[in-house]
Amino acid sequence: MTISTPLTLRLSAAAAAAFVLAGCSMGGMFGGGNTTQTQTLQNATPTPAAVALAQSNALPAIATECPQIRIRPGSEAMFFYGGGKTGDSRSLQYQGIIDESTRNCVVSNGLITVNMGVTGRILLGPQGSQSSVNAPIRFAVERNGQAIFSEKYTVPVAITAPARQADFVKVIDNVAIPYLGGEEIIIWVGFDTRS
Incomplete structure (x- = not known):
């Protein structure tokens, strides 16, 4: 049998709240969010000029x-x-x-x-x-x-x-x-x- 102290209860409640809030803010990062924008980025192909520009601006x-x-x-x-x-x-x-x-x-x-x-x-x-x-x-x-x-x-x-x-x-x-x-x-x- 475990006895919960007020401090233990407060820490458990804070951890649960943080987990719920973190889950709400990660939708766009893990596939949620704006589907049209995600499909546009997945299908994007850089032009040869864009690749050349990126290479010339790259750090040594x-x-x-x-x-x-x-x-x-x-x-x-x-x-x-x-x-x-x-x-x-x-x-x-x-x-x-x-x-x-x-x-x-x-x-x-x-x-x-x-x-x-x-x-x-x-x-x-x-x-x-x-x-x-x-x-x-x-x-x-x-x-x-x-x-x-x-x-x-x-x-x-x-x-x-x-x-x-x-x-x-x-x-x-x-x-x-x-x-x-x-x-x-x-x-x-x-x-x-x-x-």
Whole structure:
């Protein structure tokens, strides 16, 4: 035997009222409502011009397979030594390290448009006293082993004493890559210390 409290009765009555009201408002959604209008929509066929207009106004699709971004082997760090003492850790003035790389893509009209970025750090060495260092960062894109984009950027990095390191970020927007489907596309990033 269950005993109903006034609160239980009120909640049951509210739930029943909500169910009845919901049923009244769903007629058009589940087949009720204006039959002539429903038949008109069911029999509608878009014209070729309407399809073309809809396609031209469609939002670009996010690429299902955005090209990988990789740090080029050997370019994940850079070192600057004083007095020509390359490799002598006691003479190191500063070093740069790439921490992370990322990208995102949009596909539209036979192009993959890529935004790509990298984060890293400059750290002063035992002989380092710089307040500013230029980090030379290169982004490149290869399609089937052939370079189709390559650009070097100088990223100024300010180091404020007493800190001995500083972070940097570089982002490149809207690099357009022709895309037919099936190509092997790789995005490369790294330090490029060549003059």
